[in-house]
Amino acid sequence: MKPVVVTNIPRADRQLIDRLAALGTATAHEAMGRSGLLKPYMRPIWSGAQVAGSAVTVLAQPGDNWMLHVAVEQCQPGDVLVVAVTAENTDGMFGDLLATSVKSRGVVGLVIDAGVRDVKTLTEMGFPVWSRAVSAKGTVKATLGSVNVPVVCAGALVKPGDVIVADDDGVLVVPRKEAEAIAAAGETRVANETSKRDMLASGVLGLDLYKMREPLAKAGLVYVEYKDED
């Protein structure tokens, strides 16, 4: 792995990205055929944010945030910074100074497979972060990594320019070239769900709505009356 910074990465169209943000992770993930999710240990530092943006990727060393400073320069308005680490680590690699810096460049969120600090300030700033940990532990600036190379972040492959969708349910990576199809599929899904939700709210059972009774019986499900064992 030679340390490298890749410049001028492609990005999806902003309007398309906004459509994915509106879907949220759960719906977009279903629209992708249930792939692309980061592991569920990635949690938001505050609740309620729902964003999408183009991934600027960082591959950093554990306990070393040098490459985050390098990555800032590669960010454009609407980007999401995605930080992977070469070994499991929970150090607080990102705090309020870096947040100030990336916010000034229009970055809409951070996804980091490590720790974050100054979370009270970041929350007050309204800057959304999804991380593996919160930790005051500071880091050194000693060893190179890379920016805008494909990385595995929290178990998912992220290529620079992929669309990151993140909300309270987690973080999803949508390959840039599939983004249009997935947005469309997700929107169809949303349209379908509304009528389903109404039916279910009115008391119709999923068993009937989704016509599950026959396949369940065929698979061998049997119903028996409760019998007290005492």
Place this chain on the structure above:
Amino acid sequence: MKPVVVTNIPRADRQLIDRLAALGTATAHEAMGRSGLLKPYMRPIWSGAQVAGSAVTVLAQPGDNWMLHVAVEQCQPGDVLVVAVTAENTDGMFGDLLATSVKSRGVVGLVIDAGVRDVKTLTEMGFPVWSRAVSAKGTVKATLGSVNVPVVCAGALVKPGDVIVADDDGVLVVPRKEAEAIAAAGETRVANETSKRDMLASGVLGLDLYKMREPLAKAGLVYVEYKDED
């Protein structure tokens, strides 16, 4: 394990269940002789809920929520849906559509030893969930499990119709036939605690209030003056 749905399970009296809800998990758990708690990795998706209800149990396959749809039909107002999985799993097996469905049947909460999704919507709906994880990861509907059989959920045995008590401190299962005795014991405990709390607030030490000084001395506790080591 043959897949089966047990119908017409018995339930504790609603008034009795409400008494247990009022106690909360910590007090009811003490009243049970400190047994019956699910493991502490079961956390609420939002803070402040305190509920109790009759357990409708589900044994599901990892990554497969088919049996949750089956279970809905077995639910009555005041029930708590309790989902155990045959292998450790964090997939989001329950989301806003299932929540809409169970809410329409009067279910008061979900306890799931796996993941949950659409947590923002569930929070807005005021539907309480205690889960092992939050994850946007969707699930298939392919393999049978069972409904209303005894299950081990997060390390605790839950039989259908047992009373589930859940709040910010965790989740407790109260065997149905012991519920009356435990409610009574817990209420006695609460009554005692009020005066203790007043004493402690006024500065009386637990050492004196609980008469611990003599047993501590007998057990060999000694007091020594601090001596600086430098």
Place this chain on the structure above:
Amino acid sequence: MKPVVVTNIPRADRQLIDRLAALGTATAHEAMGRSGLLKPYMRPIWSGAQVAGSAVTVLAQPGDNWMLHVAVEQCQPGDVLVVAVTAENTDGMFGDLLATSVKSRGVVGLVIDAGVRDVKTLTEMGFPVWSRAVSAKGTVKATLGSVNVPVVCAGALVKPGDVIVADDDGVLVVPRKEAEAIAAAGETRVANETSKRDMLASGVLGLDLYKMREPLAKAGLVYVEYKDED
């Protein structure tokens, strides 16, 4: 390990402690040369508290909170109770009665490498707790431990009278005799950060502000244009 309670421990000056509280963990930890942090699994039960106090230490047995009652008597206004356990444990060793008791003595917070319960009440009381877990699981009072001996809590050595700094980023232990120097170093750091924050907010890059371009190039970092692989 003979069970012992050490009395009359020394404490840092209150004004000094307040200066450390104002810095917060991230800054004070940097001022210490990036040491002294407890592991990041120690999380606050509610967000926003930022306290500092003198450590009254407890070494307890897993599932046994007898020594916490003993420790209360050793607490003075402004102290932080620090509980270490002889083996990993998540039981709820501290609840609203103990909180009432320590609060009446002026204790400003609890740091416990185990579980805590009655978290809803503790939150309403405004009593801050950093713990490994939340659990309704109660404990026995059967086996002695020690009070005010040096303990390893969540991976950090804490001596009685050391200054504990805790906020949303975690928990830091500042050796009592180094507290003055660390407060001063931290305050210098804060002063420097303000101008840096302004620069970064105005769009100056950290690469330039921290003069990183030359050392990065020297370390071998190269920039290449993105080339689509398809």
Place this chain on the structure above:
Amino acid sequence: MKPVVVTNIPRADRQLIDRLAALGTATAHEAMGRSGLLKPYMRPIWSGAQVAGSAVTVLAQPGDNWMLHVAVEQCQPGDVLVVAVTAENTDGMFGDLLATSVKSRGVVGLVIDAGVRDVKTLTEMGFPVWSRAVSAKGTVKATLGSVNVPVVCAGALVKPGDVIVADDDGVLVVPRKEAEAIAAAGETRVANETSKRDMLASGVLGLDLYKMREPLAKAGLVYVEYKDED
């Protein structure tokens, strides 16, 4: 939970138990419809043991092995001691003295959801143990638990007298009254597997042997030629 020792528990027939031992956990577990396994963190302290026996169950407090001493008296030749703990714990609750004691009573193995110590000696004694951890950490004898009550051990319900099957693949609990049927089903399975193994060894594909090609195609599986992406 009142502390109690249940005496004169029933046991399955020894010959039946031996048939289950011969099957091993993987086969017996399949014969049970894939239920009854303890969680996979339960690992043998040495490789190669394959035993079965009647469960004498213990519910102990974390860090307290008092009830193990009580349980020894309830053991008969051919039994397996099964220890559950009221909270997660890794202390070494069982060592060479207890092993000497239970071995003198004919106990054939230990299953403990906690730690074990003196593993070198236990290995030399040829005494098999499946545990969550190895730890030299000793325990107190201070608080009661129970013997021969139903326990949840490593996520599985074990009733006294159930048949425990354990080998390098893990630990299985077979309900006593289902043991006969499961042994028979497992033996049928073994008979079938021999010819399958021969077929597979000769190069026949499982796809053909199990007639999977049609259902796979029906489920939508497609085959495409590799195309280099560069």
Place this chain on the structure above:
Amino acid sequence: MKPVVVTNIPRADRQLIDRLAALGTATAHEAMGRSGLLKPYMRPIWSGAQVAGSAVTVLAQPGDNWMLHVAVEQCQPGDVLVVAVTAENTDGMFGDLLATSVKSRGVVGLVIDAGVRDVKTLTEMGFPVWSRAVSAKGTVKATLGSVNVPVVCAGALVKPGDVIVADDDGVLVVPRKEAEAIAAAGETRVANETSKRDMLASGVLGLDLYKMREPLAKAGLVYVEYKDED
């Protein structure tokens, strides 16, 4: 994610693969610039194996080994089967029947980010496996996945045809097109290490051999005499 089987994947030259096997994971990983390792939770089921082979990749559902049967047909002599799962899972997805089948096709090892069973038999067969867990837990055959698509396995991206190197230190993935360069770099490294090993064995310090004294001093390292604190 549409379920697909990719056929006729490319493979590296067998002689080249053997050179990588001879290097082992630690040396090959250094030769790659310290990248490409699977997470260290991937452990061998028996010690001493050191293999390399071309990756046939599987993306499977948790608790479902249907696609492993599909993958067997795609295997050639010298291949390593690499199984990734769409959600964390420890079920025993691979046992002695599958091992018999893949062995008959010349597969030299299995890397699976899930569980494996029949480990005693697999060990007797001399079939090497690196897995996340050992578990007797069986799996269903109900839901499609894919074969020979790029997968993230235990945190590393594996493309079909990449070279897998595995030994007691873990599992490494070498991109097919970089294999030649990495083998060469590793062999140079080995040549260098031999003389270093001799020097170190003779008592020469690494401090001198690697000329570290000056950079250490420059970085600020100081030496002080021990002073007893009591």
Place this chain on the structure above:
Amino acid sequence: MKPVVVTNIPRADRQLIDRLAALGTATAHEAMGRSGLLKPYMRPIWSGAQVAGSAVTVLAQPGDNWMLHVAVEQCQPGDVLVVAVTAENTDGMFGDLLATSVKSRGVVGLVIDAGVRDVKTLTEMGFPVWSRAVSAKGTVKATLGSVNVPVVCAGALVKPGDVIVADDDGVLVVPRKEAEAIAAAGETRVANETSKRDMLASGVLGLDLYKMREPLAKAGLVYVEYKDED
């Protein structure tokens, strides 16, 4: 934390150290009053070693083994190298070259709260290691730490010159100045255990040998006959 190397640390007498090695961790730990153990995640890379030695301590950065090279020079025959890391890490910081180097200086073992590699070679060399992980992941040499300062390693405080005892049950740290008393207490314990072991082997129950029946009854233990619930 200023980076420092402390020279000429004191060591316990070799004969005394050998007495502690002969006791092993479980017995020595009991003799210490059940304190001083490192967490049980510290496991030997090969079974059967039982050593003791004087601790030469290292505080290293995650993923950086520079200070291990510095520490070698401080080692004398009979020492144990003890490596703590400033943040949780599993990288392979120690391999066969470092092992060759420390072995040439007479070091008898390594205790490292991180990863180790070349474990096959280390095993062939008969060099014992207790570690948190095995990992081929290599490390950089970029950031200073310290040698021979007090460290917290795997949850235990280790001061330079303390006696480390390690075997298959784990790792124990014996404060240098208490070593004599602990060796003596442990030897008394061993003497007592021999006759106890004989009694237990002959079938005497621990209940009688340790006179537990009366305290158990006093604590409230009751015996009841088994009653089948069906």
